[in-house]
Amino acid sequence: MTHDPANQHLAHEAHSQPHAPNVPLTTASATVDGGDPGLSKKGLSAGSVGLIGAIVIGISCIAPAYTLTGALGPTVAEVGTQLPAIFLIGFIPMLLVAFGYRELNSAMPDSGTSFTWATRAFGPWVGWMAGWGLIAATVVVLSNLAGIAVEFFYLAVSQVVGFFGGDAEAVAGLVRNPFVNVITCLAFILGATLISYRDMQTTQKLQYWLVGFQLLVMIGFGVAAFWHVANGTAFDATPVELSWFNPLEVGSFSAIVAGLSVSLFVFWGWDVTLTMNEETKGSNSTPGRAATLTVTIVVAIYLFVAMGALAFAGLGSTDVGLGNPEIQENAFYYLAGPILGPLALVMSIAVLSSSASSLQSTFVSPARTLLAMGHYGALPRKFSKVSPRFFTPGYATVVSAIVAAVFYTVMRFISEDVLWDTITTLGMMICFYYGLTAFACVWYFRKTWFRGGRNLFFRLIAPFVGGAILAVLFFTTLIDSMDPAYGSGSNIGGVGLVFILGVVILLAGVVVMIWQRIKRPEFFRSEHLARGVADRDS
């Protein structure tokens, strides 16, 4: 923690005081009051993260090592070697929606994000469900994250134990014991909750190193994979072909949709680089550059590593072949050993650190949305409570953690492929609330569409097309996932588990919403958060 004496000159502003009119109140502005003309030095230091900092935060939120190990297998299962093509296409709706997200964020910065914006655009009912979708998506991903972390934790321990001549197999096998697995996972969730509740953050400096390490390991993984291919030591050397980039070779529309719905998840979180830069008011070029660089780095890494993995392991359905359902839900877990050999431990550490930063950033989002919902009266007041010591949404954080823990535990016992099923469900939830957010953008800005080409593109065309793609993905996935063979093949009574999960989550949202309508009618009469429409250009 460095303390720069130059930052001690604080700017003050007087605020009117409702309860004690005679008592002056000063606040050091830390760029909190957006558009503050007297932006202090302290404020700038609090606000600007700079280009590198923005990229680091962006990559931390995407957590490429974690997302790729989770998404590689399920995507390959759907689209085979056309994985690179699907990853590239999957970025398009995310980019288009992110443009709309950025417009909404600069017009109505609010921690309720999708909830608040959809409520403003479409009223309380749609807004409530958008908030629910966001919370569901993040809670689902929390359980997946913790699940991946558990597997890599035991892998890392077994690698260390093996190094010292112990029984590595026995340690690695612990993860297959559902009780050990669930208890470890709950311990991880508890740890993440404490960190989030107490607002302990990884310092920027440490995070620079962690992200650098993560990228380095992934590049090393790709290089090693291609080296094995060139050396003839690959498991099932598969030559790279141009057709890998051609989505039309996938075959069926359903397969493309299923692949896309998973690949959305690999770019989820990238939008923060766009919105984050709204605050770095000092430089107008940083926003675009940080977002562009982040996505370029991430896409390059994804393509390189995915192609390396495909070239090394092929699509065979045995052993470490990427067509083997056994390894598909956590690809790096199985590929790290064959590809990296004695250095496999670094992959475990990379995925673990990646999951840890993703847990940190992911936890914040459902808690803040719940806080906003409590604040506007869409949920009990308790949710709007801020911890007096740590200034975090304490109650909301604990509730999110409990739900994520219960969700993981139940899933671990009813599904054989928890990680896979959660990723697919997550894809559906992302389609749901991102889609609603995109349409909220279109509708909220309807009076400003035709005021200039910029508005036309960012407020109408981009979010509308993005939202439409996500809507198609959502409904197609919903219908296809009824098939018991969908995705991992988990099913209950002949109905696909992913379908059941998606429907249960959304219907539960409707039930809770109706219950809240009875308990808290004010919100549903738009008394706290009214519908609105933008009539200014920007």
Add this chain to the structure above:
Amino acid sequence: MTANTEPGYRIVVGYTADDSGADALALGARVAGATEASLEVVMVLPIEARGGVVPRDPGHERRVKEQAQAWLAEASAGLGGDVEQALHIRYADSFAEGLVAAAHEFGARLVVVGPARGGLFGRTRIGSVASELLHSADVPVALAPVGARKLPVAAGLTRVTAAVGGTPGVVLEASVALARRAHAPLRLLSLVPIDLPAGVDTGLVNLTSTVAAEQALEGARRELPDGVEASAVVATGQTIEESVGALDWEPGELVLVGSSRLAAPSRLFLGGTATKMLRELPVPLIVVPRAAQTP
């Protein structure tokens, strides 16, 4: 002594909207009332962009700030209009850092913080905040004991006790100044470290330490400015905790101790003796940095 003539005698209270903050605020208000100081009630919010993982969220920051404003207004309303006060929101990497910066900003002569939660049996435990503060502050720091909020502002400052050890210097000076400002009687307390390894002849130790304690009191008396009256007491007991527990304490009393000799000049650091005292002390403790301003 210079304190009396200085126009803006200010006290910074590190406020949080919980029991600990209420303890700090009540103590700050009581000292301010007794010494005619003005109270700067400061809430320190975390700088959002300090980490490298979680992106900033201005919407959330604004909400937290509004909450902090509401909390401050509530606290201020609870204080009533008798104490001159101002409310502040500041941003810092840590609570302690924000308070030290606030003390500099306002030229405060005293920083008041509350106890850490989890102090046993109503006694004060040093929390991470106080601990960080004691390591970094260059102004006197008052540690409010658990339950300080129950004592009304009107209780005032009934006695100032200076814990004088080997080198009374700054503690004595600070205590004299504070007692004078508050028109409160001054008491000199001599505590001589008596925690010795087991097996040492306790009778002999008691004798030597009592002699040393008397000597320390004599030394302190000689250093008192002319015309300042002070009572004196020697704490005896097998351990520091025992001796502190055996003394009589008034509810409206304040104890001043010097920071450890290990502390860097003008920085606070609580020594072993003071830490043990704090554990037993039912009244607020003010830690005075070596060679610094008086509270």
